[in-house]
Amino acid sequence: MNVGFIGLGHMGSGMAANLLKAGHDVTVYNRTHAKSDALASKGAKVALTPGDASKGDAVFTMLANDRALEEVVYQDHGLLASLKPGAVHISSSTISVALSKKLADDHGRQDQRYVAAPVFGRPDAAAAAKIFVVAAGKSDTLNSVSPLLDAVGQRTFTISDQPEAANIVKLSGNFLIATVIESLGEAMALVGKAGVDKHQYLEVLTSTLFGAPIYKTYGTLLADAKFQPAGFAAPLGLKDIELALAAGQELRVPLPIASLLRDRFLTLLANGGDNLDWSAIGGLAAKDAGAA
Amino acid sequence: MNVGFIGLGHMGSGMAANLLKAGHDVTVYNRTHAKSDALASKGAKVALTPGDASKGDAVFTMLANDRALEEVVYQDHGLLASLKPGAVHISSSTISVALSKKLADDHGRQDQRYVAAPVFGRPDAAAAAKIFVVAAGKSDTLNSVSPLLDAVGQRTFTISDQPEAANIVKLSGNFLIATVIESLGEAMALVGKAGVDKHQYLEVLTSTLFGAPIYKTYGTLLADAKFQPAGFAAPLGLKDIELALAAGQELRVPLPIASLLRDRFLTLLANGGDNLDWSAIGGLAAKDAGAA
């Protein structure tokens, strides 16, 4: 297929490369053009505006936040103005439910199509086409882009005909990860003050009931208190928790652990945590306990 | 070895049977004597008092709570009065840190020895010798009972020379499980109100980042809203969270998620939840969201 890709960050670069590998005709766009070069060397065409990357059958967007996505969509020579009738905007960014709804409406008015397809996985998984895609939208639209989704990930979950449902699922996933971080942080503050070695404690946990890689990954960061470099920076963590809370507000679903996480992120950022990994919120429990 | 076993509930029965299987000479005691019969048929001697089960080289206790343990230890013809100098009390119940410390002291004064060895796993794992043992105490004492610990579980973790540290680790584990329940409950309330099927949502989670069995087990209970029969009853869940909070208070470690869990358990019990599984706290988020 003839597909565009807008947003060549840590995740997007790998995803675009995998579309090329799968034999698709890929046109890439990134605000800072230097990032396009690596893709060009693999066969991608380079667009100079978001619009020029949006003239094919479909276009992915993989951007940092609502504002960045709004800019590429709504600017002059942007995505919305350039996408052909019937072509599909595949929105993979972690964005607000409100924006996802708005995009679905605005594309609909232009006879364009829209699916939300956020992904689970870190940059190395994106490079290896091992990420998971959570997709929602009209079923014929999803069918028409399934070769693209399959090319970027190891599995695609289709979960609703309402695009924004996929965004909510993505946000809920980050909420669950942040909960693991916070709860491990509290547990380690407790056993640590009781004199138990944190690495040994983590081994007990991961050998028994908590075998998921996520406990191993974040537990090790916490046991080492190693929060730099930031794999996923704390301000992005706050953003996602805010978006989960906003979705909860819209749907009237109180999320007390998310409320607590929000306060943790604010505390972290108010005390110099802007450049730390989001797992650093898990260090606050030890600090409150006078042990850090 | 010549070993006693006091407390033949769902967990204790399996553990005692595995001691027999391993070739040990086992004397069992249970308050309601009927439960001893099954073990007798497998070769156990049956004691009529806790003291009569405490005359060997070691004695396990596996009881419901502090009070039950205190009773068998401190009563006339109880464990403390009957244990020989040098013999070992292996305390596997989920009890308070305060009681564990007190037992260590009281046994020490009688030249008896004490280890805390709480376990992770459910009754079927206990029957299959697949539980995990978290042990703490003096190293020579631990060495002397390691054949017993190895007989009841698949692996023994030795984590401290302070017995109560093992109790804290056990309590922290139940705290982490309850956190998984609550966070899944909140996430499901959110995605459920957005129209996502809860079972499908759970499959996304468990296929991606949350592969640990615990997410599968409790997620299924939550998706089915099936809280009976109680595998682990809600009042026991509250008890363990209270004990974790008490440990936190003693060590001055605030545990905000545990505080939230405590309030959830109280809400559940105040509204008729005494006979429900502890996972029922995960249904409260949906209720607060007006969706249950």
Add this chain to the structure above:
Amino acid sequence: MNVGFIGLGHMGSGMAANLLKAGHDVTVYNRTHAKSDALASKGAKVALTPGDASKGDAVFTMLANDRALEEVVYQDHGLLASLKPGAVHISSSTISVALSKKLADDHGRQDQRYVAAPVFGRPDAAAAAKIFVVAAGKSDTLNSVSPLLDAVGQRTFTISDQPEAANIVKLSGNFLIATVIESLGEAMALVGKAGVDKHQYLEVLTSTLFGAPIYKTYGTLLADAKFQPAGFAAPLGLKDIELALAAGQELRVPLPIASLLRDRFLTLLANGGDNLDWSAIGGLAAKDAGAA
């Protein structure tokens, strides 16, 4: 002075009437024109557009929320387009910090002046000119409108040269009131379940340490569980807590009680509370305790 007044709700009507009483030349505007009649009979001129009420020396706005205020300010023939250079927009609505900042900027660009002057007090106090005005802005601007502020309230507090600071103080006040409601609700759930009469309990509180009228007012509503009619509707309460949290996010100030209040309001609204007084959040503690 020649002054406009936009927004003749429960609060605005009384404030506008007091400006008339103080001898000012008042032009009023309200979206539903019927509300202007009562003021007209007291001597007010009636404007048919916000802009027509904004041609004097100053214009008050007293509207329900950000959106309503944005509409009157930014519409064609709106406030911003009509206000003379040097004239003052006195913004008394409870609005977001972000909008207050934006208004200050936009008026500045037009050589217009802006003060934030939210008020404390309920409709009867507004009618009696007994409300309190919390004002912020440049000191010469504040001086020039002080006769107007003094006419609507019993006292004006000047607290900052940054207009949005007054909005934060107002939001913090509503946060403190909601905290009183929630804490009284929890305390009453506790003593009520212990068999203490709630009215008698309230008398103990208000006769001793909690003599402020706010404890009496809301305590009586809670003791009576009388949440209708809504003096201040629950959705407005949620809005103000959200605005306080948003201000906290902007300034990186975690507000854990506000987070809890937000969850309470969402629970209330998710369970049919749209038409209840905001004090109804104080009834949720008793419900959680199985006593309501």
Add this chain to the structure above:
Amino acid sequence: MNVGFIGLGHMGSGMAANLLKAGHDVTVYNRTHAKSDALASKGAKVALTPGDASKGDAVFTMLANDRALEEVVYQDHGLLASLKPGAVHISSSTISVALSKKLADDHGRQDQRYVAAPVFGRPDAAAAAKIFVVAAGKSDTLNSVSPLLDAVGQRTFTISDQPEAANIVKLSGNFLIATVIESLGEAMALVGKAGVDKHQYLEVLTSTLFGAPIYKTYGTLLADAKFQPAGFAAPLGLKDIELALAAGQELRVPLPIASLLRDRFLTLLANGGDNLDWSAIGGLAAKDAGAA
């Protein structure tokens, strides 16, 4: 009447003096005898054991905590062993609901009588007989000691025939005060970071809706960040919140703000707050906000 008084701390000394002033025949006991001298000079008899202070018609106890009270009641030559049948133990300490119930039972078995009569007010109010007494117990018992209660305070509230209800009311009062402290701390962290002067902010609050002395008193401590000397030390604050939570657990009443306060106190104490006034928890919000 012939009355004993056990516990001559800041509160008890003033109360005992007022009993003398009212013409009663008072015998005092304090563990450190030096404190009895001042009372002796005003006409009190000095007892050398708690029992010797418990031989009259009634005996007050005003002690620091459960343990101190249990000691004077249950020791050899203690209160329980010495009180005459029909004589009344007036228990004014802030103690647990559980101990209050136990005392009622134990005195009942000895044909002694018991009322719980905790008080609201600080030492200067106790000295001036301006405290408030919250009393509960059987009505004839309360009647028989009402001259004593009236002598120590400005007003006596009779709230239940169950003594422990008075203890719950007292604990709820301290919970409400701690809530005021925490919420003021959060609000001040917010407005402070917005550049508003905290003293001026407090004047706005206390001049408008929050006129109760408690806002003035604690707000001034917070605005000054002056937490020493401790009028009421942080560990005592934690104790009372723990007792409120324990009462809530017994009655199955979740108290989410109390849970949050408990975590605040633990944080304070874990970071060196043992000798600070309990209002110091109100400084933690500013610390979390990076502003202290």
